[in-house]
Amino acid sequence: MNPQRETKAINELGKTPQELLIALAGNPNSGKTTFFNQLTGAHQHVGNWPGVTVERKEGTVDILGVRFRIVDLPGIYSLSAYSQEEMIARDFLISGGVDVVVNVVDAANLERNLYLTMQLLELGVPLVIALNMIDEAEKRGQHIDTAKMSRLLGVPVVPTQARAGIGTDRVLAEALELVRQPRKSRPHATRYHPTIEAEITRLEKTLRTAADCPLPSRWLIVKSLEGDEDALNRLAVWAEDGEAARASIESTRRHLETHLGESLETVIADSRYGFIEGLLREVVRFKKAREAITITDRIDAVVLHPWLGIPIFLALVLLTFELTFGLGGLVSGAIEEAVSTLAAHLRAVLPDTPLRSLLLEGVIPGVGGVVVFLPNICILFAAISFLESSGYMARAAFLMDRLMHAMGLHGKSFIPMLMGFGCNVPAIMATRTLESFEDRVLTIMVLPLMSCSARLPIYILFTGVFFGRRAALVIFSLYALGIILAVLSGKLLRRVFFAETSSAFVMELPPYRLPTLKGTALDVWERAWIFLSKAGTVILAASVVVWALGSLPWGVPFGSEQSLAGKLGKLLEPLVAPLGLDWRAAVALLFGIAAKEIVVSTLGILYSAPSHAAERLSTADAVARSFTPLTAYAFMAVSLIYVPCAATIAAIKRETNSWKWTAFTVCYTVCLAYVVGLVIYQVGRVLGVG
């Protein structure tokens, strides 16, 4: 949705407040999402902001005779326009379409949380402050005088406990009141150093922004002086003379910096924090001395212990893994059973028609093969949601950042990467915990190199045939190959795409909090739904395509040389010949795009199909005749690296929200697989192996 268009819709409604658009703004970990969940419950839907990967959560509440449309903005620390999240939140806030901004503030961490509040006050938007987790502040012995705070800031301040649902409705009531009587609110913005104030007043007079400029000129000037490119561009658009505006901002900036002997960013940030410190002295009373050691400190003393930290982390990951693929595997097994019972039943009942073939050879193995992962996905996301909302994920990032940074990734990339060994799809979905777009895209691009469990049957088949007692070692070498390639790719792709934006690791370590059941349930439900609807439709389409290729023209044996797939394989043969592979291998790899498990079953069909001899070979025997240890290894390496499966491609598209990155990942992995396969086969041949 275009904010501008939304603006119009709201302005028309504005006269009769039947519907109000409320934006929730606040720092990460301020309890904003809990607040949102509490208000909207199940009446919410998750989408993406136009053109970007950032999640957009919107929901509705009907109370007080008004419909409140609530948009949960991404968690931000300020209104600087550096990251995508900040840009989105800011664009939405300054679009003019929002009736009231609700600033959710963590009462137990007021000082830093109020920094954003200061900027919102400066922006002059209709504002209600929700002092969230007020109970936590009380527990720490801080008493906050909300009435006084409201008076000093010039906006309503409501104490809330979103987790228990206390005060959330009052926030909406205040918001409604603010719309009915806009003059009740007169936000008090930060006053800067007198010299800066004098310059701001002078600039306001000389630049003369157009009367219909939707933004306060003071805000534009302050942001421009802070060095904000986006604000400067806007100022240049709305000022009488754009070029003159740029020049005078630049000269004022230089003049002020020389005069004050500090960078303007520092002075301005310092003034805001100075204002906050003054405010807190007025409104916060300490009933008892600050607790020296909190529960969080006590847990962290163990969990982040120099020697114990990493083992504890690995144990937790192992537990998550065990739950996801062990416990989940049990349920998956049941589903698998049900699917094969269904298939057997259909086989017996249906007459031999194309429909039967489509169902039995296309849809059921394809879609069934994906639905089987649903329990794993649900368990994994319950675990991730728990780790994330309890505050542990930030600790994991702290512990693993050293290792991941060396790969050009972020500490939070570690968990998705590890999950990738189980299944790439939930792993890619798990990259949501990464805040920056660059880190997410990079992690997603290297993730398919983590050898997922669906590739294991291929290794088991080939190593069993060719490597005998050294099978485990060979399989290990493939996993290692994947990891090495991921490390190299991470470094390479970071350098190629995001060289100038070396992402910062400046993040808050939130106190431990018990996750809410509601929040976890909503998280799991949301992921499960995305998985079923998106990956399910793509998988269905892919399985139909594979089936059609294998069985057309009608009448030929499925996947034989005469089928379209066979012809395609023959076409690809010259391409894969330098890798020591034949057309059957090419077809198997092609079909493997639908799901990597299909590689083995396709090999089975193609190689055991008795073209001249009457005897039907087992897959293993057939493979033993057609491959050498060297080509087998090249084939396994190629299977490991080339195109992630259709479900993974769908997940990449969904999570990057970009066909460009999806296509790039596909091309990159295919090329990489080809090069690695070529090197293995050709070098092996020169060395006389196999």
Next chain:
Amino acid sequence: MRQDSSSDIPAPGDRGWRHGLRRGRQPWRPGLRSLSDLEPGESAVVADVCCRGRLGERLLEMGLTPGTQVEVVRHAPFGGPIEVRVRGYLLLLRRCEAENILVESAA
């Protein structure tokens, strides 16, 4: 590892130094150290943030303005990030980022 950091201790010739000069201040005084040099448990006061752009602004936003008291809580193993207590909350940052923050002993 250090591509985005300007310096650990500003020395003539590197960015931190020139930045300080441009602003007409002497960046180096006795007793000035970088935040990354503090041992766990040590407290200090922020003297200056020696970098501009995104990182500099982010550090300021997170409350590391000059005059703010900081305490290093712990270091991550193997030279990983450091954990700092500032303005009543806990902040994580990489060593190379902490190098941009000059601190002096609490008065």
